[in-house]
Amino acid sequence: MTVSPAPVTTKAIRPRLLLGPGPSPVSDRILEAISRPTVGHLDPQFLAILDDVSDRLRHLFGTANPTTYAVSGTGSAGMEAALVNVLEPGDEIIIGVNGYFGLRLADMARRMGAEVIEVPAEWGGIVDSDRLVEVHRSNPGARALALVHAETSTGARQPLDEIGDYMRDQETLFILDAVTALGGIPVEVDAHAVDICYAGTQKCVGAPPGLAPITFSSRAIERIRTRDSPVASWYLDVSLISSYLGSERRYHHTAPINSFYGLHEALTVIEEEGLEECFDRHERVGGLLQAELADRGFTPFTDPAHRLPQLNAVRLPEGREEAPPRAALLRDHGIEVGGGLGPAKGSVWRIGLMGQGARESVVERLLTAIDDVLRSPA
Amino acid sequence: MTVSPAPVTTKAIRPRLLLGPGPSPVSDRILEAISRPTVGHLDPQFLAILDDVSDRLRHLFGTANPTTYAVSGTGSAGMEAALVNVLEPGDEIIIGVNGYFGLRLADMARRMGAEVIEVPAEWGGIVDSDRLVEVHRSNPGARALALVHAETSTGARQPLDEIGDYMRDQETLFILDAVTALGGIPVEVDAHAVDICYAGTQKCVGAPPGLAPITFSSRAIERIRTRDSPVASWYLDVSLISSYLGSERRYHHTAPINSFYGLHEALTVIEEEGLEECFDRHERVGGLLQAELADRGFTPFTDPAHRLPQLNAVRLPEGREEAPPRAALLRDHGIEVGGGLGPAKGSVWRIGLMGQGARESVVERLLTAIDDVLRSPA
Numbered sequence: 001m002t003v004s005p006a007p008v009t010t011k012a013i014r015p016r017l018l019l020g021p022g023p024s025p026v027s028d029r030i031l032e033a034i035s036r037p038t039v040g041h042l043d044p045q046f047l048a049i050l051d052d053v054s055d056r057l058r059h060l061f062g063t064a065n066p067t068t069y070a071v072s073g074t075g076s077a078g079m080e081a082a083l084v085n086v087l088e089p090g091d092e093i094i095i096g097v098n099g100y101f102g103l104r105l106a107d108m109a110r111r112m113g114a115e116v117i118e119v120p121a122e123w124g125g126i127v128d129s130d131r132l133v134e135v136h137r138s139n140p141g142a143r144a145l146a147l148v149h150a151e152t153s154t155g156a157r158q159p160l161d162e163i164g165d166y167m168r169d170q171e172t173l174f175i176l177d178a179v180t181a182l183g184g185i186p187v188e189v190d191a192h193a194v195d196i197c198y199a200g201t202q203k204c205v206g207a208p209p210g211l212a213p214i215t216f217s218s219r220a221i222e223r224i225r226t227r228d229s230p231v232a233s234w235y236l237d238v239s240l241i242s243s244y245l246g247s248e249r250r251y252h253h254t255a256p257i258n259s260f261y262g263l264h265e266a267l268t269v270i271e272e273e274g275l276e277e278c279f280d281r282h283e284r285v286g287g288l289l290q291a292e293l294a295d296r297g298f299t300p301f302t303d304p305a306h307r308l309p310q311l312n313a314v315r316l317p318e319g320r321e322e323a324p325p326r327a328a329l330l331r332d333h334g335i336e337v338g339g340g341l342g343p344a345k346g347s348v349w350r351i352g353l354m355g356q357g358a359r360e361s362v363v364e365r366l367l368t369a370i371d372d373v374l375r376s377p378a
Numbered sequence: 379m380t381v382s383p384a385p386v387t388t389k390a391i392r393p394r395l396l397l398g399p400g401p402s403p404v405s406d407r408i409l410e411a412i413s414r415p416t417v418g419h420l421d422p423q424f425l426a427i428l429d430d431v432s433d434r435l436r437h438l439f440g441t442a443n444p445t446t447y448a449v450s451g452t453g454s455a456g457m458e459a460a461l462v463n464v465l466e467p468g469d470e471i472i473i474g475v476n477g478y479f480g481l482r483l484a485d486m487a488r489r490m491g492a493e494v495i496e497v498p499a500e501w502g503g504i505v506d507s508d509r510l511v512e513v514h515r516s517n518p519g520a521r522a523l524a525l526v527h528a529e530t531s532t533g534a535r536q537p538l539d540e541i542g543d544y545m546r547d548q549e550t551l552f553i554l555d556a557v558t559a560l561g562g563i564p565v566e567v568d569a570h571a572v573d574i575c576y577a578g579t580q581k582c583v584g585a586p587p588g589l590a591p592i593t594f595s596s597r598a599i600e601r602i603r604t605r606d607s608p609v610a611s612w613y614l615d616v617s618l619i620s621s622y623l624g625s626e627r628r629y630h631h632t633a634p635i636n637s638f639y640g641l642h643e644a645l646t647v648i649e650e651e652g653l654e655e656c657f658d659r660h661e662r663v664g665g666l667l668q669a670e671l672a673d674r675g676f677t678p679f680t681d682p683a684h685r686l687p688q689l690n691a692v693r694l695p696e697g698r699e700e701a702p703p704r705a706a707l708l709r710d711h712g713i714e715v716g717g718g719l720g721p722a723k724g725s726v727w728r729i730g731l732m733g734q735g736a737r738e739s740v741v742e743r744l745l746t747a748i749d750d751v752l753r754s755p756a
Contacts, residue, residue, distance in 0.1 A: 008430040009646070010639040013423055015415035022632055026416040034636060035413035037393035038404040038586045040714045045391050052386040072588070073451045073613065076631040080613045108612040202632055208416045210450070210588055210634030232610055234486040235451065235458045251719075253454040254400055254580055256588030258412060259637065261388040268387070336418045341629075 020338035023202035024354035033265035063189035075200030078212025089113030091143035096127030100153035150181035164192030206355030207266035398716035401580035402732035411643035441567035453578030456590025467491030469521035474505030478531035528559035542570030584733030585644035
């Protein structure tokens, strides 16, 4: 006798406590918002949501850029949109590479036919600002310089004061990856003279994955206007999308309506809390976790001077493999934490306390579970 | 005294009856599915949903292609994925252009550096199969030939028997846009020797917009494997995505988890009804609307021999402007129908009866509303 397998259904999905590198926990309030009635992408009701999302994103990005919206794709689509709009074949781009997402930027740019000048740094460390300036001085004609604000693969926080000051006076466009930064630590697009900044929704913003907030400075828009060749991607071409976002409301593609509902609600939640309070909470809760993990023999993978509060890459206590207790956390406690990438693979956990995951009660629940799964001998 | 405007909130979204060119009505069952708890993109619970979506999409596409999945973007991202994976700069592509989406294919291909050979046809008509064969015989080295199965801008249904038979023996890859076709009329990828077929979720499939079902034949995959240059888009590169879909489960990007829940549920709904029954329903209900509109003095924009049941482009009765009664339908009856695009702009309505919109009761409600808004003199 054979037993036929149970049909796969979303009804059976058991909730998890999402403490990996993303997605982060999505609150019931946001899940409720995404289930509101789908309406058309030209419906005045939706256009009001769309405009409000742009307003709220400007606040989060610390910018007055008119061209601020959400790309209809995940954070990586945002990365691709940032690059493809400004790069033309043969253009030079300087990229700081201190982790997986710096490598991804370089890979994408090369596929677009750009000459990539990598400024490497150790995984877990930051990219040296003086070194960046030096490389730019040797390549002053570079079309763009790109950095990762919060490296999701290592938990490193890239300082931007010095390089921002320098970039302000350059022709070269300054591109910033804020996928894991936005909503968790201050992102100051205008103050740091950033020309293009993109993020994700499923990290510190607290919405499900599927959209990529992005903003373009007027300098970036001007550069796009004066390109020699059309933007290689029709789907990500900011000029076409601007005709839909602007008063023309010209059809480009059908926006993912319900995903916008979720992003709108998540941004509302952040505004209600207050942006400063939200950053403080991430800072405080991340610090608590870091201290507690140190007490338990975990050691930071990241340079201690540059640790993000919201994404903690840590080596397990001496003699511990990382995969079996990580599997036990998911199986026995319903808690997801991430494994390492690249050189951190096999020895590191990445613990995200992002968005609604950045709560003292969450840290308590996680520590209880960690103590349980590490109780059994290594 | 100034009154501050009410805050924008998704709570206030009033449902509409979506009878435009998409999105189509999303049932409560599917809205409920998308609001299930967000889990991680490597969570075994999600991977089971992902695999099941691929299985069900194979059924809908009429294919056994292993490489069948949903692109993390809307239908236009599916179009871009189909082209960018196979085209290299200088490649020739033959594109049938009998409406807006044929033009979009041509625009995208040119941006990728391809030489586009357009085979034009009248808007509202179909692309002549003999003409396509003739153009291909003059350009036998073309990398691809692309057609739109269901032209959303005109409501025309492109016949595929002849061209499919011809393409089976050619080196040239056969690309098919099934955005508005999938789930509404039979899509026979294997029977018509189609190499790449893409669709949307927000038309006859009945899920919210945000994903693009796509399938690649082994011939297409082999072509991609032997490209001279890497695929220009990292985000849409099928080889990278396949490492995530396959047993490796290698991280590519964070899938839009909740959108997949919705697509999974929508595909389940179609399977429960039965694919043939679903096509019959679209056929029957579309026919009913066409007859009733003819009685009211509407005339088809589309060649009567090639009308789609699910997307009806119609000219209004003599002497009627299209925009005012369309606005009245939305305002007074909560019903969305679409205006025309291109040469159909200003004189045409596009009425979609797609997915859950393809119901006799929906047609009744629409006709009552149309009678009401047309009661006032032109």
